[in-house]
Amino acid sequence: MGGRRRRANRADMKGNSSLNPLSFQLTLFADYGPLRYLFFSLCLLTYMTIISANAVIVLTVCLEKSLHQPMYIFICCLSCNSLYGSAGFFPRFLMDLLSDAHFISRPMCFLQIYILYTYVGDELTLLSIMAYDRLVAICQPLHYHSKMTFRMVRYYCIFAVLYPAFAVGFVVYLASQLPLCGNKLSRLFCTNWPVVQLSCVDTTLNNVGGQLLTMVSIFIPVFFILYTYIRILLVCRRQSTEFRGKALQTCLPHIITFLTYSVLLFCELSLTRIGADKINTIITTVLSLEYLIIPPIINPLVYGLNLPQIKTGIIRVLKKGPAAKL
Template structure:
């Protein structure tokens, strides 16, 4: 019979990190630079929306929340990852592992839900422009933001409970950060039913928002076909950033979900690191660049702030 200590490891070990030798300092510098870019780009968007009264509208507030979520998710990953790049050992305590797990998984859930809410905002703005201000009131926006915050918590709380309550027979995680499923895979009990139920929940939680976003853009496309070329141009200008960010995030989620379906020994360590970094680096960088450079309302404010600071 296993001892209680073997069933509740006090720490976990990341096994995909290799001994990079002197190259570790180069990797550290590059990742630190990326982290600084993520912070700077998203802070610019947040300050632009907060300081400019003309941007205090649902569309721009949702964009501001997208940047806040990027900072939140990056803070749960990069400090620990940068430390691991310079360290010879890659152990993380059980409490910190679960904290990181919660932050990153909730970052993913909030991002997907927020992008779905933003699709609804564009649907009302383009398909029902005369009713936009009566439908997208401040109260409605707050309710949608509450949905963005609490819906992922309700979905993921079950997986957090499983990861924290199952007896574990190991402590080696074949990842660069903690996730619910990698911890559940260490369980001493049979997890076949849990795996099937988890896959079903994950597919539903991704398929429902994806279906809704596709529906909204089908409606928008039908409206644009019957409208003038000037209207189509304006609609495309406001929808293109959302299409790019949502498409990129869905690709990242599909890569992460596909990787979780394989046993740790079947996946190359380089592939694990690359795919893991993709959804934690690309969206937080792409989102502020796409919205900051493509939307003229935000771009004008940013350039105006830059001119003021230069004088």
């Protein structure tokens, strides 16, 4: 059935005026009339909150020398990644809320795909590195300073950026080379698989590449994080109540972040594979936006409120601001 459809599409390629469209239409946007200004205001407030909260974490870690430790450096990188991912989504989304025609150019569409997918990859890679950091700190405390040196931390941070950059770049490059026979995307923003489905030719290589990317960028980090925390739990069972309390205090923010992100990302993956056009529009909208909005807001709150060192550092930095002006 799929083969006949592709052959029919290829037969019509010459006469199809939408072959290799210069822009894509995001069809999930509806005409909300005056309500769109309310939605725009709420989304703008959300974006400003994300920028402010994550910027405070970044500035606090950078300015406070007491926080120049591996765990806090990774938290700072997590906030930087939230700012990066939000910048790839919110400005364009805010423009579309006020626009009557929801078209995005082909280059900008693939750029958005690249930014959002590298954001996801960076997030999970950083969470994996943070889980390893906690594993060494709790299970091998005597070797912590020899294993988690600033040189190694720098290498881990570089790996967290470059690994998703190349992996996602390869998959996006494959999609960008496909001849497309349509331009309608039933989404609020560009994602890779809906674009691939518009192709007139066989997409087996893209499908395999996408599944491989999902495996190495999502499932392997998730299983690694689960493995590290199982080991941490086994070690904590044999320790004192005080030890378990300290371990829980440093691990709890990371566990909350990991569980929240995993659930929201699973919803997005399910939506991508099922097809947005087969689900209620409201449900599709919620599932599409969750992983781009909730983690960048929750992460600074979780780390800022649960880790006393960061909370104290934030207060100290905020106090320094008015004092410097005086």
